[in-house]
Amino acid sequence: MKEGLNTSLQYISNIKCCESNFLLDLTHFFEVGEMNRRLVLVVSLAVTMVLFNLGAAFLFPGADTSVVTLGVGLAAGIVSAGISLLFGERSEVVSDKRTKKIHNEAMAYSWWIVFIFIAVYFWLDYFGKTKQTAPELASTIFILMTVTYILFWFVRERKGFS
Amino acid sequence: MKTRIKEFRARLNLTQEELAKKTGVRRETIVFLEQGKYNPSLKLAHDVAKVLQITMDELFLFD
Numbered sequence: 084m085k086e087g088l089n090t091s092l093q094y095i096s097n098i099k100c101c102e103s104n105f106l107l108d109l110t111h112f113f114e115v116g117e118m119n120r121r122l123v124l125v126v127s128l129a130v131t132m133v134l135f136n137l138g139a140a141f142l143f144p145g146a147d148t149s150v151v152t153l154g155v156g157l158a159a160g161i162v163s164a165g166i167s168l169l170f171g172e173r174s175e176v177v178s179d180k181r182t183k184k185i186h187n188e189a190m191a192y193s194w195w196i197v198f199i200f201i202a203v204y205f206w207l208d209y210f211g212k213t214k215q216t217a218p219e220l221a222s223t224i225f226i227l228m229t230v231t232y233i234l235f236w237f238v239r240e241r242k243g244f245s
Numbered sequence: 246m247k248t249r250i251k252e253f254r255a256r257l258n259l260t261q262e263e264l265a266k267k268t269g270v271r272r273e274t275i276v277f278l279e280q281g282k283y284n285p286s287l288k289l290a291h292d293v294a295k296v297l298q299i300t301m302d303e304l305f306l307f308d
Contacts, residue, residue: 179274179289181270181271181277240273242282
């Protein structure tokens with residue numbers, strides 16, 4: 084009886100141990116995950132979105148291209164995250180202060196690019212020079228932000244961030 | 246800013262990866278530190294000096 088109880092307790096403690104490791108892994112991935120893994124994820128998401136943006140009209144004739152792009156892109160992002168979690172490169176090294184600074188700077192730059200884009204777009208729209216719908220504009224902004232973030236991140240990473 | 250990290254690291258037979266692990270940063274950060282391309286925080290400078298068993302004055306050279 085006592086032996087059985089011990090075995091059960093051991094089993095429960097093993098479950099707890101595994102759960103905490105799993106949660107730790109998730110925390111590690113979403114907060115201080117390895118940068119290569121994040122880069123693979125972001126790049127695969129961006130590439131997928133661009134490809135579907137180009138091909139959506141042919142794949143789903145008659146449907147609203149932008150809505151399809153966003154929907155499929157979101158699904159592709161979830162699939163990419165799953166693939167990255169399962170097969171992505173695992174490393175003990177976490178992101179540090181330098182990579183966090185690079186991330187913040189890339190985010191700020193990409194935000195400014197989008198801000199300028201929206202300002203320019205406003206005047207183009209005001210003078211009737213563009214005919215994009217709201218979903219089309221949303222997907223353009225999403226792609227612009229992703230691409231500029233990756234670009235700025237890559238450039239700052241190469242330079243070392245002094 | 247110049248550093249003598251590479252020199253002291255070699256004396257202790259430490260690889261960049263090992264030094265990175267001991268100081269809790271990525272290997273690329275150590276690479277840029279050695280090249281003088283990254284201005285480290287006071288904590289990182291202290292940690293690197295501690296691992297390499299020298300003072301910060303010996304580790305970083307300012308013109």
